[in-house]
Amino acid sequence: MSQSGSGEEYWKANVSLIVKLLVIWFLCSYGCGIMFADYLNQFMILGGYPLGFWFAQQGSIYVFLLLLFIYAVRMNALDRKFGVRED
Numbered sequence: 159m160s161q162s163g164s165g166e167e168y169w170k171a172n173v174s175l176i177v178k179l180l181v182i183w184f185l186c187s188y189g190c191g192i193m194f195a196d197y198l199n200q201f202m203i204l205g206g207y208p209l210g211f212w213f214a215q216q217g218s219i220y221v222f223l224l225l226l227f228i229y230a231v232r233m234n235a236l237d238r239k240f241g242v243r244e245d
Contacts, residue, residue, distance in 0.1 A: 168240040175232050179225045187218035 190198060195210030203209055209217075237243040 168236065168242065171236055171240075172233070175229065175236070179229055183218070183222055183225055186213065186221040190214075191218055 190210065191214035195214060198210035198213065199208035201209040203212055234243075
C-alpha cells in the first residue's frame with residue numbers, strides 16, 4: 159500500500175462501513191417488516207398497501223439494493239483514499 163494510511167486503517171474503515179450498512183438493513187428488514195409492522199401498517203402507500211406489509215414484502219429488498227450501491231460507491235472512495243484502487 160503506497161497510500162495515505164495503513165492497511166489496518168483501511169480495514170477498520172471497511173468494517174465500520176459494513177457494520178453501519180448491516181444495522182440499517184436490519185432495521186429496515188427485521189425492524190420495519192416485523193417489529194414495527196403493526197405500527198407502520200396504519201400508514202398506507204402505493205395503492206393502499208400497509209407500510210409494514212410493504213417493508214416485509216418489497217421495501218427491505220429495495221433497501222438492500224440501495225445499500226449495495228452505497229457500499230460500492232463508498233468502497234471506491236475508500237480505495238482511492240488509501241491508494242488500493244485496482245485500475
